[in-house]
Amino acid sequence: MANVSRQPICTLEPKMQNTIVIGVIIRSQNSKIIELARDRFNAGTRAVWNFTLRDSFNDFINATVWGTVEYVNKLFTTFTIGSVVEVINAKVTERKINDPNEVYVPSVTSPFTLTLNQHSSLIQMHNSPNTARYLKFLNMPTKDPGGATNLNHILNNSETLKNEYVDVLVAVTFVSQTREIVTRMGEMTKIREFEVGDDTTDQTVSLTLWESEWIRLADKWEPKQTILFLADVQVVFNEKAKKSILTIVRKTIITENPMLKETEELRFQFQRKPDIRSTSLYAVPNPNSITKQMMIIEITSRLNNASVLPSNDRMQLLVVVRAMVDDMNLDCDDPTLISYRCAKCKRLVSDEKESCMNLECPFGSGIKSPINITSINVLVNLKDDTGYLVGCRLRDAAAEEAFSCSADIMRSEFKIVSSTYTT
Structure with a gap:
C-alpha cells in the first residue's frame, strides 16, 4: 500500500487512514468461526481473530481481524506471540465506555482499538535491525x-x-x-x-x-x-x-x-x-520439565515407605529413570493391551461404546451419548544396575510414539492377530 505513514500506538486517532503500526504480539486468542445471519449483505461463514499489540513500555492496543475462515486461520498460525509485525491500514475506532465486550479482551492503555478487514488491511512480519527493541516488551508486565x-x-x-x-x-x-x-x-x-x-x-x-x-x-x-x-x-x-x-x-x-x-x-x-x-x-x-534423576533402588525404597502417607493420599515421583526394558507385554490375547476411557472425565470403560459410571461427568451413566478415546496400555518391566521396577505402564501418547503406531491401528491389528491366535 502506498502513502502509508508510521504511527506509534500513542499517536493513533479515530478514522485515521493509511497507517502502519509496528509492535510485538503479546497475546493471541484462538481464532473463531462466526456464522453470519443471512441477509442481502452478509451470508455464510466468517472467522475472527483477536490479538494484543505493544510498541512501548506504556502503550498496547487490542486488534481484531475479520475475514474468511482460511484467511484468518492462516494469519493466526503465522503470527504468534512474540512476532514483531506491521499492521497496515487498520480501522481505528474509539473504545466505548461500559462496553460489555471489554470483558472478553485484555485491559489495554490505548483508548482505541484496531480492526483489520481481509480486503482493506494487511498484517506482515517486520524485519529491521530494531526488531529486538520490541521483543523486550514481552518480559514487561502490562500492569503495575x-x-x-x-x-x-x-x-x-x-x-x-x-x-x-x-x-x-x-x-x-x-x-x-x-x-x-x-x-x-x-x-x-x-x-x-x-x-x-x-x-x-x-x-x-x-x-x-x-x-x-x-x-x-x-x-x-x-x-x-x-x-x-x-x-x-x-x-x-x-x-x-x-x-x-x-x-x-x-x-x-x-x-x-x-x-x-x-x-x-x-x-x-x-x-x-x-x-x-x-x-x-x-x-x-x-x-521436558522433569530433570531429577533416580535409580530404581531409590524409587523402590520410596514406594516401600509409602505406607506413612495419609490413606487418601498417593505417592507421585516426577523423576528421570535410565533403565533397560526387561520385559514388555504385547501378548495379542491380553484384553488390557487396548483400553478405553471417557474423553471427558478419563474414567476407564470396558468398551468403546459404553458410558462411564461417573455421575458427575456430562456423559456419565448414559446421560449423553458416550465419547470415548482409545489408548495403548502396555505392561513394562524395567531394569538397571540396582534392581527391577515391575508393573510399569507405557500408554497413551508415549506408547504411540514408542511404537510409531496409533491406538486405532494397533487395535485393528490386535483384533486380527487375536482372532488368528484363538483359532
Whole structure:
C-alpha cells in the first residue's frame, strides 16, 4: 500500500487512514468461526481473530481481524506471540465506555482499538535491525506489579473476591502434558494444566490453559524456575474443592519471567522447596520439565515407605529413570493391551461404546451419548544396575510414539492377530 505513514500506538486517532503500526504480539486468542445471519449483505461463514499489540513500555492496543475462515486461520498460525509485525491500514475506532465486550479482551492503555478487514488491511512480519527493541516488551508486565494480590489473601477471602479480576506474581510448580478433553458443548479441545505458588502460602493453585498459543509456550516452562505475572485472572469458587481458585480468561495476559527484582527473589525461594505435584487426577507432567534423576533402588525404597502417607493420599515421583526394558507385554490375547476411557472425565470403560459410571461427568451413566478415546496400555518391566521396577505402564501418547503406531491401528491389528491366535 502506498502513502502509508508510521504511527506509534500513542499517536493513533479515530478514522485515521493509511497507517502502519509496528509492535510485538503479546497475546493471541484462538481464532473463531462466526456464522453470519443471512441477509442481502452478509451470508455464510466468517472467522475472527483477536490479538494484543505493544510498541512501548506504556502503550498496547487490542486488534481484531475479520475475514474468511482460511484467511484468518492462516494469519493466526503465522503470527504468534512474540512476532514483531506491521499492521497496515487498520480501522481505528474509539473504545466505548461500559462496553460489555471489554470483558472478553485484555485491559489495554490505548483508548482505541484496531480492526483489520481481509480486503482493506494487511498484517506482515517486520524485519529491521530494531526488531529486538520490541521483543523486550514481552518480559514487561502490562500492569503495575505493586498492585498484585498474593495467593494467601485470595484463598482466605473467597467471598469478597468471588468473580473479581486480580493480578498475581507466581512461580510455576508443575506443568502437564497437553491433553484433549470434551467441552460441555460436546466439542473436543486441547488444554494444559499447571500449578503455581508464591511465598505467602504452602498451598498451590491449579490453572488451565485453553488458548493454543499459551499451550505451545508452556513447553518451555520449568517448575520452580519459570515465574509468571498474570494480569486479570479471575477468582472463582470451586464447589468440589471448597476453595477459591484462579481462572485464566480472555482478559488475562501472561508475562513470562517479568523483568522485576521480585522475580529473582521468588525463583530463589522456590528452588529450595521440594517438588510439588499436580492436584488434578488427570494431569500428566510434561517430560521436558522433569530433570531429577533416580535409580530404581531409590524409587523402590520410596514406594516401600509409602505406607506413612495419609490413606487418601498417593505417592507421585516426577523423576528421570535410565533403565533397560526387561520385559514388555504385547501378548495379542491380553484384553488390557487396548483400553478405553471417557474423553471427558478419563474414567476407564470396558468398551468403546459404553458410558462411564461417573455421575458427575456430562456423559456419565448414559446421560449423553458416550465419547470415548482409545489408548495403548502396555505392561513394562524395567531394569538397571540396582534392581527391577515391575508393573510399569507405557500408554497413551508415549506408547504411540514408542511404537510409531496409533491406538486405532494397533487395535485393528490386535483384533486380527487375536482372532488368528484363538483359532
